[in-house]
Structure formats: structure tokens, C-alpha cells
Amino acid sequence: MNIPSKLIEDAVTEISRLPGIGKKTALRLALHLLKQNEVHTEALTLALTRMRQEVQYCKKCHNISDGEICQICASMRRDKTVICVVEDIRDVLAIENTNQYQGTYHVLGGVISPIQGIGPEELTIESLLERVSLSQEDEEEPIQEIILALSATMEGDTTSFYLAKRLKEKGIKVSTIARGIPVGGELEYTDEVTLGRSIMTRINYSTE
Amino acid sequence: MNIPSKLIEDAVTEISRLPGIGKKTALRLALHLLKQNEVHTEALTLALTRMRQEVQYCKKCHNISDGEICQICASMRRDKTVICVVEDIRDVLAIENTNQYQGTYHVLGGVISPIQGIGPEELTIESLLERVSLSQEDEEEPIQEIILALSATMEGDTTSFYLAKRLKEKGIKVSTIARGIPVGGELEYTDEVTLGRSIMTRINYSTE
Missing domain, CATH: 1.10.8.420 (RecR Domain 1)
Incomplete structure (x- = not known):
């Protein structure tokens, strides 16, 4: 041209x-x-x-905010004992749209990706660990659970694995969102890895 | 959101x-x-x-230009006796990429579209007619032919029809680019209107 x-x-x-x-x-x-x-x-x-x-970033969760603390962290209605760890603000918006989650967030700002030169220190991982430590000293609202909600990609899984390891050292409950066949998805068209994982991580009806 | x-x-x-x-x-x-x-x-x-x-527009052809006259209008190598009328600069770029055309251009800035409220006066049609008139007075390089290269849409055809009518009053040769099956296109997959037109406007091998 x-x-x-x-x-x-x-x-x-x-x-x-x-x-x-x-x-x-x-x-x-x-x-x-x-x-x-x-x-x-x-x-x-x-x-x-x-x-x-x-634009500013929330000092607590690193979500995008117009002030020092974002609306979610500032809200009295949110459950401060649960933190959902996500990659970026779009994931926060996506989870907020489900209306299923009442806890707070922690925005990593990316995932560990050696190819793109992104290591743990480029993300807000230290800040998350600090948040957990601080809350453990605070007897009123100590963090009970960290939910890892990262993409089901190689980089996402690597980051989840790293985070789980670091967080377990603090003796905190770490969970990850379920990977399985999407709602409305047909079994025969689901790829074998997803199907395999969904069988391995099956949910027991009786204990639920 | x-x-x-x-x-x-x-x-x-x-x-x-x-x-x-x-x-x-x-x-x-x-x-x-x-x-x-x-x-x-x-x-x-x-x-x-x-x-x-x-950004400036060429005073002659209304093509986008960094100066008063665009590179094409200023070039000595271009045939000033032929003008190709196009909708916008993207069409100029497309035709230039073919390396088949050595004349000059006239950029209309759109096509007649009553729905969008674009009438002939919103386009550079008067300027084109003026260009033709001026060249007819000038004995050195009078414009010989106007090639209409507008889209084969309803609006494009309306504009072509209008321009052809106005230009014929000036006694100038007006042609339009051929509509037909694209090179590499298969006959059976061509829509009936295109195929019909390509039969009606067939090219005679012997006189070519």
C-alpha cells in the first residue's frame, strides 16, 4: 500500500x-x-x-479504579474473607456479570509466561502474599480462601501451580475454578483433555 | 458491562x-x-x-495529499486526458496497486445515498464538471475520457448514472469499469445478476 x-x-x-x-x-x-x-x-x-x-489502580487488589481503593474493595457488602485471583480487569468484569461471586478480587496483571519474558516478579504476586499475611494478623476478617480463576492455558496453569505452592506455605485454603464441559456443551464434541479432566475432577452428588 | x-x-x-x-x-x-x-x-x-x-486535499482531484496538488496530479508521467472517478482514496490505492492505469483520478468523497442524506452537492461532482470545462478550453491537454469506477451497488450505480448524464451534456466520452465474473471465479457459483450482466456486456473478440 x-x-x-x-x-x-x-x-x-x-x-x-x-x-x-x-x-x-x-x-x-x-x-x-x-x-x-x-x-x-x-x-x-x-x-x-x-x-x-x-487512571489509577486499586491499592488493595490492583483492579482499575478512579480512586485509591476500587468500588469492590470499598464495598461493605462484599465478603473480604475470599479473594478471587484473576489475570486482568476483563476477567473481573466477566465474573461480576455472572452475579455468582460476592468476594473480592486480586488482579495479577498477566500470567507467568517465560516466552514473553513475564516472570512472577512482573505480576502482583508479592502484593497478594502480603495481603494474606496482613489479614492473618488482623483477627476480624482473616482471608479464608483464595480462588484461582486463571485461563485454562499452559501459562494460566503454570501461574496457578506457582500461586498454589506459595499460598499453601501460608496455610491458606486454595481452590481453582472447575474445568469441565461448558453448560450446553455436547459430550461428543468436547475435546479429550477437557473431557478427561471433567471425569477426573467429577463432583460427588451425595457430598455436595 | x-x-x-x-x-x-x-x-x-x-x-x-x-x-x-x-x-x-x-x-x-x-x-x-x-x-x-x-x-x-x-x-x-x-x-x-x-x-x-x-491533512490536505488535492485541489485538482480531491485525493488526500500532503501538499496543494497530489503526487499523481503533479506527475509528468500520468496521462492527464483520462480521469478515473472513484469513491474514496482506498479505491485510488486499489487501482494504483493494479499497475494498469496511467491516467489521473477524481475522488468523489462518497456516493449518492438518499438514505444517508448524501446528495450530489455533498460530493465533488461540480468540481469534476468544472475540471472538464476548463480542460475543454485548454487546447493542449483536453480531457478525452472519464472512466467511472464506482462500486457495483445501488448507490454506486445511481451515482454512475447521474454522472454519466451530467458528463454527456459536456460531450465527453464516459465509460464504466466492466462488471462480470471475477478472474478465477467459477461460472456456476456466480450470482444470476452478475452472470446476466456479463452476458449482456460481452466483449467481442474480433473487434478487441
């Missing part, structure tokens, strides 16, 4: 750095902004700049 | 105004920018702002 304008070419280059956006889509977006009134571009760039400069 | 930060929500709203980007993708892009170093967001917003504020 030989764009006859350096200005557009620069914009296309920058837009196409975003994940999942190629050169063609970037050009389409750039031309869309050019066609629209100038205020649209101004509103977009202002919103992006403000977001990048002013 | 209940995003716990007004700043991110604003950014997501603005990003999702772009064509083909929904709320979920917008959130993914916003979180990507948050994860990246701040310079990436700065580079993106600067490129967009500069593009929107500084």
Missing part, C-alpha cells in the same frame, strides 16, 4: 500497532476519522490521553 | 464509535494501551491529531 500522505501513513502505522488491527483496518479507521467532523478525533484523543494519564 | 472506571468507560465509548469496533473490542484496545508504556498512547494520539488537523 502506497499511501500518498505521510500524515495518514503515520496515523495508520500507530493505529495498526493496536492488537488485532492490521494496515487495512487502520487505513479504514483513519479515513473514517478524516470524513467525520474534527470534534470526533479530538474527543477520541482526549479520552485516550486522560485515560492513560489519570 | 459495568466498567469500574469512568476514565476507561469514556475511552471505550469513544473507541467504539469507530466503524466495526464494538464495546468489547474497544475495552480490549483500551486495556492494551494501559498495559503499554505511556509513549505508545502519546504517539497514537499525536498521529491522529496531526492527521486530522494537517
